[in-house]
Amino acid sequence: MNKMCDLQIKKLWIIFMLLGTLQRTQAAWLRCYKDSLTEYMVTPLEYPLPIAHSSCLDRSQPTVIYTFGYQGKVAGPATTAVLTAYIAKRKRNVILLDWEEEAKSGLLGLQLGYATSAAPNAKKIGYALGRALHTLSGAGVDLNTIHLMGHSLGAHVMGYAGRWLRERGKIVSRITGLDPARALFEGTFGFFKQLDRTCALFVDIIHTDAGNYGTSKSTGTVDIWPNYYGPKSQQPGCPRKPQETFSRADLCDHDRSWQYFIEAMLSGTNISAVYADNYRDWMHDYSRSNITIYMGDLINTRARGNFFCSTNAQPPFGKGSEGLKPDYVIIS
Numbered sequence: 519m520n521k522m523c524d525l526q527i528k529k530l531w532i533i534f535m536l537l538g539t540l541q542r543t544q545a546a547w548l549r550c551y552k553d554s555l556t557e558y559m560v561t562p563l564e565y566p567l568p569i570a571h572s573s574c575l576d577r578s579q580p581t582v583i584y585t586f587g588y589q590g591k592v593a594g595p596a597t598t599a600v601l602t603a604y605i606a607k608r609k610r611n612v613i614l615l616d617w618e619e620e621a622k623s624g625l626l627g628l629q630l631g632y633a634t635s636a637a638p639n640a641k642k643i644g645y646a647l648g649r650a651l652h653t654l655s656g657a658g659v660d661l662n663t664i665h666l667m668g669h670s671l672g673a674h675v676m677g678y679a680g681r682w683l684r685e686r687g688k689i690v691s692r693i694t695g696l697d698p699a700r701a702l703f704e705g706t707f708g709f710f711k712q713l714d715r716t717c718a719l720f721v722d723i724i725h726t727d728a729g730n731y732g733t734s735k736s737t738g739t740v741d742i743w744p745n746y747y748g749p750k751s752q753q754p755g756c757p758r759k760p761q762e763t764f765s766r767a768d769l770c771d772h773d774r775s776w777q778y779f780i781e782a783m784l785s786g787t788n789i790s791a792v793y794a795d796n797y798r799d800w801m802h803d804y805s806r807s808n809i810t811i812y813m814g815d816l817i818n819t820r821a822r823g824n825f826f827c828s829t830n831a832q833p834p835f836g837k838g839s840e841g842l843k844p845d846y847v848i849i850s
């Protein structure tokens with residue numbers, strides 16, 4: 519009986535998804551920033567060439583392209599924080615992939631809007647970004663200098679872009695997934711391909727809400743698991759009681775991914791992680807491994823596998839070398 523119910527539910531999801539793929543995708547944009555959030559040039563995603571010839575793109579510098587996830591906004595907290603941090607650092611060209619209209623839930627509500635609109639649109643927009651990067655590459659932009667970064671559903675957008683390019687013989691240097699979205703990308707209803715290690719030369723994924731809003735599988739070149747002590751682990755400082763769905767409190771664990779990354783990017787060595795096959799090995803004896811990495815822009819791109827760390831409950835989150843130790847241990 520349960521198998522029959524599961525089959526019926528699966529059929530309904532397929533119908534909803536097919537309906538979503540029939541919807542017309544609205545315009546998406548590339549915003550290339552100069553010296554502040556208010557100083558930028560914008561061009562349709564389908565016509566990226568103006569960026570290649572703009573003063574906002576310094577070809578002697580690497581380029582980071584960031585995007586948000588489901589119901590994300592250009593002026594949202596994650597977007598503002600990531601862009602502000604990179605603009606302030608002045609060591610990267612900074613571009614935002616704006617797909618705000620396509621990332622909305624629409625009239626169907628949070629769950630159906632995600633399934634029938636936002637998730638299918640993530641694939642469309644990802645492929646469109648791949649085409650845009652292919653065009654920019656033809657105009658002389660070096661894909662080896664491109665770092666794609668996305669939060670939640672936006673991580674899979676970047677995965678699709680990288681996958682589209684790779685199928686055509688080109689590849690970006692790095693994709694960072696900030697707690698990639700789980701729904702429809704993992705488990706029984708995993709209809710869509712998720713970000714994985716094949717999408718770029720190096721793929722680093724930060725898991726902060728594994729098994730809830732975020733994926734729970736190791737699919738990157740490197741997977742970093744802050745404060746992970748088993749399924750449904752929560753981040754220190756986040757509410758333990760259920761919260762209103764999609765409220766800031768409800769998204770606290772999910773949002774820690776971009777908060778940790780920004781702090782690591784700005785501080786350099788404040789958040790480090792240690793290699794372990796799995797969280798039990800880390801909790802049992804974190805000192806058995808001498809392989810450590812830094813989260814953020816100083817990450818070792820030759821590293822492979824799972825890395826674990828602990829953080830503080832409030833900023834500054836990083837503990838330095840103390841963060842290599844778990845807050846809980848397994849006593850054999």
